[in-house]
Amino acid sequence: MKKLFLGVLTALTLVAGSSIAATLDDVKARGNLLCGVSTGAPGFATVDDSGKNVGFDVDYCRALAAAIFGDPMAVKFVPLTSAVRFTALAAGEVDILARNTTWTYSRDTDLKQTFLGVNYYDGQGFMVKKDLGVKSTLELDGATVCIQVGTTTELNLADYFKENGMSYEPVPTADNAESQQQYLAGACDTYTTDASALHGTRVNLENPDAHLVLPEIISKEPLGPLVRHGDDQWADIGRWVLNALVIAEEKGITKANIDSWGDTKDAEIHRLLGTGDTDILAMMGMPKNALYNAIKAGGNYGEIFENNLGATGGINIERGVNASWTKGGILYSPPFR
Amino acid sequence: MSSTNLPSEKFRLGMLLSDTRYRGTSLQVITFIIFVAVFFWLVDNTLKNLALLGKDVSFAFLGMRAGYDINQRLIPYTNDSTHAMAAFVGILNTLLCAFVGCIIATIVGVFVGILRLSKNWIVAKLMSVYIEGFRNVPVLLWIVMVFALLTEFTPAPKAFKGANPEATMFLFDSIAITNRGTYLPAPVWGQGSTFLIIIFLISVLAVIFFIRYAKELKKNTGRNMPSFWISIGILIVPTVLFYFILGKPVELNYPYLKGFNFKEGIHLRNSFIALTLALAFYTSAFIAEIVRSGILAISKGQTEAAASLGMKPNKIMSLIILPQALRVIVPPLISNYLNLTKNSSLAIAVGYMDVRGTLGGITLNQTGRELESMLLLMGFYLSVSLFISSIINWFNRSFQIVVR
Ligand SMILES: N[C@@H](CCC(=O)N[C@@H](CS)C(=O)NCC(=O)O)C(=O)O
Secondary structure, three states: HHHHHHHHHHHHHHHHHOEEEOHHHHHHOOOEEEEEEEEOOOOOOOOOOOOHHHHHHHHHHHHHHHHHHHHOOEEEEEEEEEOOOHHHHHOOOOEOOOOEOOHHHHHHHOOOEOOOOOEEOOOOEEEHHHHOOOOHHHHHHOEEEEEEOOHHHHHHHHHHHHOOOOOOEEEOOOOHHHHHHHHOOOOEEEEEEEHHHHHHHHOOOOOHHHEEEEOOOOOOOOEOHHHHHHHHHHHHHHHHHHHHHHHHHHOOOOOOOOHHHHOOHHHHHHHOOOHHHHHHHHHHHOOOOOOHHHHHHHHHHHHHHHHHHOOOOOOOOHHHOOEEHHHHOOOOOOHHH | OOOOOOOOOOOOOHHHOOOOOHHHHHHHHHHHHHHHHHHHHHHHHHHHHHHHHOOOOOHHHOOOOOOOOOOOOOOOOOOOOEHHHHHHHHHHHHHHHHHHHHHHHHHHHHHHHHHHHHOOHHHHHHHHOOOOOOOOOOOHHHHHHHHHHHHHHHOHOOOOOOOOOOOOOOOOOEEEEEOEEEEEEEEEOOOOOHHHHHHHHHHHHHHHHHHHHHHHHHHHHOOOHHHHHHHHHHHHHHHHHHHHHOOEEEEEEOOOOEOOOOOOEEEEEEEHHHHHHHHHHHHHHHHHHHHHHHHHHHOOHHHHHHHHHOOOHHHHHHHHHHHHEEEEEEHHHHHHHHHHHHHHHHHHHHHOOHHHHHHHHHHHHOOOOOHHHHHHHHHHHHHHHEEEEEHHHHHHHOOOOOOO
16 A cells, blocks of 8 residues: 555655755755665664664664754654665655665666665575574475565575476465564575564464574675665765774774774874864865764764674674674775865 | 517627537536646646656666566566566556456355345355455555465465474365465376367357256246256266277376475465465455345245245345346446455555556665556556456446346
């Protein structure tokens, strides 16, 4: 229903006229950021017991809001299913999507989205119940597979089974909750989506030990925030907030110690935190302390990861390739100058 | 002064609106101009805004590889097929659900509608409860509820495994009801089955001729034949006879458990069953009311007149009341078929891959062609609706009461 509604909505917005440029002005005039997040992917975007939005993607949006308003709470989160997210972004329902979304060629060119970078290098995995006795995805011939519609994962699934000469029966679902319910009811043998989300989902199940995420990763899923084509300034802001969080980790700037860098000899840190004489943040139309506020909001990239996806977040995902390049990972920001 | 004085013939522009002779036409012209202007403004604005987003309007995506799989396919389709094919698979799924749903809804609806008029208090009340229950709960809830019942309370295929399985198949191991759907035996059309089908079709024709003949006979001589039993005989006997003569060309392929799922047989997915049944029951409640009102619309005098001629109650119903009631029943009945068809677009709630799920769902989403997909989708539902309403119109024209 919602999808249909959004489809019509886009059509109407297209008809009624929408402002493409100057998203920043719109956001400022509105007084808050509209951030599209997932309807519920543990670790990435969920609502906690007190009704607060939490998660890895949520924290990125908070950092962006802090950069713009100096207030990490000036965000309105719009939960979007995988199927409606691009329509919602194109229709101006949200200013930015931070919703475990894979950066692909066709989304970039054909769907006219601008990806701001990668905040999580992911890949597609499969989860099964242990008592199914399956140890590898290659044993899944003939299985019934729960899969969310409107995702890259549904396309990879088709390719992977074809490549390996296996058949399967797809059970299309609208969101994570539905997949999970179908999977638990045994209406499908396996649930497939981004491995990160599978791990997050698994630890939140009643009996996590009864479930297994199979070892194979069948695709590359570089996840990142995105905005619609056509507003480069807005894209720059989102991109450099993300980069700032990565640089902050690289430099050891944390939420706790961020105020103690006044005397550092590192010029990049001064540029980043706005503590130096030159104000290069004006180049993208932002106040001098914008990135300082962004980092202060939820800490650097590593802290955000740890709090949501790591041990503190209760999901225990290893940093792996998502570690900073200085620590053997592939997270690497262009220089801030 | 005489009151027949005509107004001055000289034409003033203001008269276009003030003079009743011109007002009608001028208002129509104005409305038309406004309509055209608004229409062009909408189209122009849409195109401009699409251009602003860097998008064009193009249907080329229909010819491109779809890339996704669809579970229920009535025609051959793989993920290498085009988006147009995917849309077509979806259309057939929509029509299948609508077709089966309409048949079930009609049967149940007529039944419930007649029973609601029953003199038996309990039966009549039970039918009222049925009707009010289904009519007054949104159909989406029914769909989701039937689906939840089917997935949560039926055994997984795994439960059929082992020496002492938790679940067993029904009817001599021919039907398996699982939380992924119901598996039925599928006919296998062997050699000679074409011939068998032809025999059957001929029998159908023969039945039609026989019924005509029986009617004529009744008209001319007043003799009643047990036409029902004779028709059944004509329909079944030759086909069964030839089935054995031809050496059983049609066999049943029973579903059996292999690996994760049942193989062979016909797989009725729970999404299909839930959607179709929920739509059918929901619509049947409306149909029941239509049938009831149709019957009540026939004046009581007709029943009494027939009864005084010595007709039995079921004859009165089938020969006197129902034929006349049909005039009242059929038009709203067909418009309920229309509703059922449109409501089938709620399929996405249970993951049934109808045209909304393929073209208006995955295709729309993977290609980002919202406007085009929505236009096509609207075009599809519009043509189905127009087709169905043209049937109503045709019916009305052919069955109007001719006043002589
Ligand atoms: N990365 C893939 C998949 C994204 C996706 O839908 N992930 C699931 C993982 S659980 C999700 O976020 N679901 C939450 C929801 O349904 O809103 C894509 O971009 O297409």
